[in-house]
Amino acid sequence: MKAAMIGGGVIGGGWAARFLLNGWDVAVFDPDPEAERKVGEVLANARRALPGLYERALPPEGRLGFCDTLEEAVEGADWVQESVPERLDLKHRVLAQVMAAAPEDAVIGSSTSGFKPSELNAQGARAVVAHPFNPVYLLPLVELVGDADLTGRAAETLRGIGMFPLILRREIDAHIADRFLEAVWREALWLVKDGIATTGEIDEAIRMGFGLRWAQMGLFETYRIAGGEAGMRHFLAQFGPCLTWPWTKLMDVPEFTDELVDLIAGQSDAQSGHRTIRELERLRDDNLVGILRALRRTGSGAGGVVLAHERTLPQGGTGPDGLPVTLEMQVPTSFVDYNGHMNEAPYLEVGVRASDRLMEMIGADADYIAGGLSYFTAETDIRFLSEIDIGARITVTTQVVGGDGRKLHLFHRFWTGGESPAATMETLLLHVDLGTRRVVAPGGAVAERVAALVAAHAGLPAPERLILGRPAS
Structure with missing residues (x-):
């Protein structure tokens, strides 16, 4: 699959990264002589951040190319994304060129934050609004506006690269999210202009309070909870009258003067000027990855989009040692300590997730646990053989070195591209009846699958070091 990016600024570069890191080939056209450098810097951030959301590996990265002409970029493209500046005359010229050169069945998306499809297509184009949010490679929301068939096709593609398409019921200036943000922004300008708060204090009010709630529940669900047991109806009865109070200035705009600027x-310089834009971008990305991974655990908000996309990513196969792969993921920033490499606790988490995958392979999954049986970890031994750095791609292979029924003895190897594993984790598990809390032998399909793995691995060389499950000397 091929995506063409017309415009390689912050948004175009973000689109390029989102497609590229999900296995698409990407062609970029931007007459700016600095475009390749700018896109390259966005990609560096994306490569560091996006794979860290997942606990499966993203597809192999696609091929990236920079083209001298728009026609070369869109040739053979399945998706064309226009991300040129917000000038309608410019968008008309660019979309006309795209229409003349792109395949007839290509989806043509515009990153416009304000123009409606009827305005974009007034001169015969067939574009849909595909309005993303920065950084495009991390934030899943894309507002889609336009022809129902085209937006339906676009939504399917966007879900395949881990995004959340929101199809508008009808077109409106500035779509949904930016209209909401404009209201907040307008009120913030008044608060600064009137000396009520500084830019820093307003940002603190958001990130220390309601911003955290909005990240997982949005606006209406947050207010439903605020209504207590009676829910939204009670909230509206309690706070509805304040809508007539003169709290805000949303129907008024401060004069845009040089003094206000x-x-x-x-x-803003006093608040954040001690960091470069690239430093702020990385700080933003690290924070977003941490928040999204936390939301992923419960499937809440944008974390649910990550989790759903992760389930479509392939897993399995064999590793460098010919053993089954039980985990493949990139080291997220949250796994790394002040020395820049993975600290002790995440090694255990990686190994535990590999064990969980083996549990799924033998049928000891969530349904099995719900039936009253499970494996409990009894002992674990980890060896740290070499450093594992941020962004490293870890492949874990698992050898079943013993399984006499009630016990399951596993040996995980962590590979990061070298000839030898970067770490090993030996773990001994006991099969437990959750009702009696006693160790019992598994039965049925689980017992058969364990026996099959034990037999399959019986002829393999024994791990270089096994210490668990032996009597004390």
Whole structure:
């Protein structure tokens, strides 16, 4: 599959990264002589951040190319994304060129944050609004506006690269999210202009309070909880009257003067000027990965999109030692300590997830546990053989070195591309009846699958070091 990016700025570069890291070939056209450098810097951030959301490996990265002409970029493209500046005359010219050169069945998306499809297509184009949010490679939301058949096709493609398409019921200026953000932004400008708060204080009010709630529940679900046991109806009865109070200035706009610009820019410099934009981007990405991974655990909000996409990513196969792969993932920033490499606790987490995958392979999954049986970890031994750095791709292979029924003895090897494993984890598990809390032998399909793995691995060389399950000397 091929995606063409027309415009390689912050948004175009983010689109390129999202497609590229999900296995698509990407062609970029941007007349800016600095485009390749700028896209390359966005990609460096994306490679560091996006795979860290998942506990499966993303597809092999596609091929990236920079083209001298728009026509070369869109040739053979399945998706064309226009991300040029917000000038309608420019978008008309670019979309006309795209229409003349792109395949007839290509989806043509525009990153516009304000224009409606009827405006974009006034001169015969067939584009849909595909409005993303920065950083495109991490945030899943894409607002889709336009022809129902085209937006339906677009939504299917976007879900395949881990995004959340929101199809608008009808077109409207600035779509949904930016209209909401505009209201918040307008009120923030008044608070600064009137000396009520600084830019930093407003940001603290968001990130220390309601911003955390919005990340998982949005607006209406948050307010439903605020209504207590009676829910939204009670909330509306309690707080509805305040809508007539003169709290906000949403129907008024402060005059956009040089003085207002200087005031806001000066406060922003004092707030964040000690960091470069690239440093701020990496800080933003690290925080977003941490928040999204936390939401992923419960399937809440955007974390549910990550989890659903992760389930479509392939897993399995064999590793460098010919043993089954039980985990393949990239080291997220949250696994790394102040020395820049993975610290002790994540090694255990990686090994536990590999054990969990083996449990799925033998049928000791969630349904099995719900039936009253499970494997409990009795002993674990980890060896740290070499450093594992942030962004490293870990492949875990698992050898079943013993399984006499009630016990299951596993040996995991962590591979990061070298000839030898970077770490090993030996673990001994006991099969337990959850009702009696006693160790019992498994039966049925689980016992058969364990026996099959034991037999399959019986002829393999024994691990270089086994210490668990032996009597004390």
